[in-house]
Ligand code: SF4
Ligand code: SF4
């Protein structure tokens with residue numbers, strides 16, 4: 313079939329749609345190829361060279377993430393040449409990387425660390441390049457000037473994922489590459505703080521960063537990925553229904569991250585990503601309060617509070633009719649709760665005065 317391509321990856325026959333990349337064909341064949349700059353939400357950029365593979369008849373190694381597959385291709389992903397090339401890529405990256413894994417928030421959740429381990433890379437094998445970050449000029453100051461994101465550009469491998477998600481998916485274009493060669497870095501226009509840029513602190517650059525270069529300020533020092541449990545939930549801030557993973561350690565929520573869900577494709581906004589401190593705030597009400605005649609509040613039980621609301625609604629209805637009452641539901645409730653609320657307003661109170669905050 314013209315719209316299907318048949319090729320071989322590591323000896324496995326695979327059929328893929330025309331237009332698929334070699335990486336896509338490898339995935340379909342169940343063959344894993346390491347990637348750093350590739351992400352399924354982003355256009356291929358071929359920036360990191362980690363996904364190099366050998367293709368029979370091709371000159372040199374090809375990047376699997378950005379090379380289209382073609383019919384009859386014979387692809388090999390683990391030859392000595394391929395492994396040596398990937399090791400060189402990693403050696404170069406690690407040779408100018410601060411080896412801070414002992415204290416890095418991303419330890420255990422870092423692709424660079426995983427691949428360095430898998431390929432036995434220490435960064436000490438690059439001739440002429442001492443493994444001392446101080447020697448290569450990458451001594452960027454930690455940027456924690458905003459309430460949400462901490463940027464440690466010393467740990468940045470210039471994969472460009474953050475830049476591309478900000479431009480291609482979020483559409484803000486708050487950050488980009490500046491300068492050239494060894495001084496290249498990702499930053500805002502004119503290197504202003506993120507707060508002075510078009511950044512909206514969605515944190516999706518953080519989600520997509522394969523290293524510890526971008527961190528959530530809220531959870532720093534409270535636990536790393538192997539120390540907390542991920543509890544899947546739905547964000548309650550609005551009616552979109554984004555999937556979220558809450559990071560829970562010793563019964564406390566120490567962070568949140570976007571999860572793959574039908575409503576959000578693994579992305580969230582600033583509220584879902586960083587707005588969780590209120591959950592455990594000591595200022596939250598734990599019992600209903602009833603206003604006393606002098607304007608002060610007194611604690612009450614739920615039965616007491618609900619009885620009071622029901623009796624006051626009944627009084628208003630008796631005195632002024634059901635249309636004297638209106639109800640506003642909340643986007644933070646579930647569909648089922650909102651359905652029940654409008655049923656209560658229409659069937660129990662007897663009015664159609666019911667609306668929803670999402671329309672305001
Ligand atoms: S970003 Fe990754 S490799 Fe770098 S210090 Fe942190 S855990 Fe280690
Ligand atoms: S937080 Fe969002 S808007 Fe800000 S730089 Fe990252 S992706 Fe762009």
Ligand code: SF4
Nearest residue numbers: 468469471472474521
């Ligand atoms: S900050 Fe992270 S996502 Fe952005 S270029 Fe650096 S390593 Fe890649």
Ligand code: FES
Nearest residue numbers: 349358360361377
């Ligand atoms: S993953 Fe293919 S070049 Fe980076």
